[in-house]
Amino acid sequence: MLNNYIERLRMLLIENDIEDADSYIDYIEEMVTDRRDNGESEEDILASLEDPEVILATLKEDDLSADIRSARRPSEERKEDGEEKTYVYENIEDIDIDVTDCDVRIYAGSSLINTVTVSRDPSDRIKVRCDDDELSIEQEGFSYALGWPFFKIQGSLPVHEKPLITIELSNEELKSLEFSNVSGRSEFMDLTFRDIEIESVSGSIDIRSCHSRDAEIETVSGSITAVNIGAERSISLQSVSGRIETRHLLSRNIQAESVSGSIDLLIEGNESDYRIDIEKIMKEQHLNRYGHNTLSIETVSGIISYAFTE
Amino acid sequence: MDVQLKRGSLDACVLASLLNEDSYGYKIIQSLSGTVDISESTLYPILRRLENGGCLKSYSVEHNGRLRKFYSITEKGKDRIREYLTDFKELLSVYNYIAKEVKRDAE
Numbered sequence: 001m002l003n004n005y006i007e008r009l010r011m012l013l014i015e016n017d018i019e020d021a022d023s024y025i026d027y028i029e030e031m032v033t034d035r036r037d038n039g040e041s042e043e044d045i046l047a048s049l050e051d052p053e054v055i056l057a058t059l060k061e062d063d064l065s066a067d068i069r070s071a072r073r074p075s076e077e078r079k080e081d082g083e084e085k086t087y088v089y090e091n092i093e094d095i096d097i098d099v100t101d102c103d104v105r106i107y108a109g110s111s112l113i114n115t116v117t118v119s120r121d122p123s124d125r126i127k128v129r130c131d132d133d134e135l136s137i138e139q140e141g142f143s144y145a146l147g148w149p150f151f152k153i154q155g156s157l158p159v160h161e162k163p164l165i166t167i168e169l170s171n172e173e174l175k176s177l178e179f180s181n182v183s184g185r186s187e188f189m190d191l192t193f194r195d196i197e198i199e200s201v202s203g204s205i206d207i208r209s210c211h212s213r214d215a216e217i218e219t220v221s222g223s224i225t226a227v228n229i230g231a232e233r234s235i236s237l238q239s240v241s242g243r244i245e246t247r248h249l250l251s252r253n254i255q256a257e258s259v260s261g262s263i264d265l266l267i268e269g270n271e272s273d274y275r276i277d278i279e280k281i282m283k284e285q286h287l288n289r290y291g292h293n294t295l296s297i298e299t300v301s302g303i304i305s306y307a308f309t310e
Numbered sequence: 311m312d313v314q315l316k317r318g319s320l321d322a323c324v325l326a327s328l329l330n331e332d333s334y335g336y337k338i339i340q341s342l343s344g345t346v347d348i349s350e351s352t353l354y355p356i357l358r359r360l361e362n363g364g365c366l367k368s369y370s371v372e373h374n375g376r377l378r379k380f381y382s383i384t385e386k387g388k389d390r391i392r393e394y395l396t397d398f399k400e401l402l403s404v405y406n407y408i409a410k411e412v413k414r415d416a417e
Contacts, residue, residue, distance in 0.1 A: 027379070055351040
């Protein structure tokens, strides 16, 4: 009977990938033998032993606690096949990403685990670091002076192929997102941060269904697309020549600035709630109204259009 | 009891049971039986955690033709007990304050 119990337990622990199943079985066998040596009957021992499912739950809970305590380093590097690498982190609060020429996609997943997937094996020039509570990705060894050196040196990647970094974050609210890219496309979806700062030089920025206290999005020549963005205190969108297009912005203070790019805003709420300042320097157009929120739009030569949902 | 507090207390109990002599799983449960209710499946993760954390060391001894795993406490384990006692002393003064205020409120 005891042998059946132990075998059932062994199979259950193995099926559920308990890290040290063998070690636990050794432990329980020793425990059972000691009890038998001390005069307990097999029936009594069996009756007192916990159901294997309960033991499994206890061991799993302890594994989870151990993982959370060691959250300041990648808990796992799950996959490495030359094309794609996945790093798994936990308890990340701040996200700091600085890359040069990568396409990046950041979105909220459903688990408590934060994963980073770097595809097309750009590992020798993209560093994924996790210090304290900060996850950081840096791209190094890139120089415009040499003209796309990485791709030429490697020889294995066509010039037009950018590495893709996919980041799946837990749904829990995170402290801050600081993101900087040069020429890659950057996408953000379904995220909640206390603060968001996104910068790009020529890459487009696409941000959808994100919430924060303050959101700052800035680009030189890339476009900014912002849809369903709520920021309790302020939203700032800035571009030199890139187009700014938004749908359903919600914030007490909204600021959109562009030198020559067009600005197209659809703002949640009633126009009468906003004090609206529009400066279009080339055409000397000024418009001021008064409300308890503020909307400020500024451009030199770009086309401005704005509307409210109510 | 709060999970972390309970975890810390169980860790300290297991460590304390090893202060005067090295011991093994079954005997640890026996020696704690009058103090805390601890099952085999609860003890195992504690031993593993303490060993991984350097608070315990283990070694095997042959006994009746089989190997029995003994645990001994390390200096780090003794430090852990001292930390626990210090923390608990602080907690006790908080408890005394709360109990005193509750008593005053009742009067």
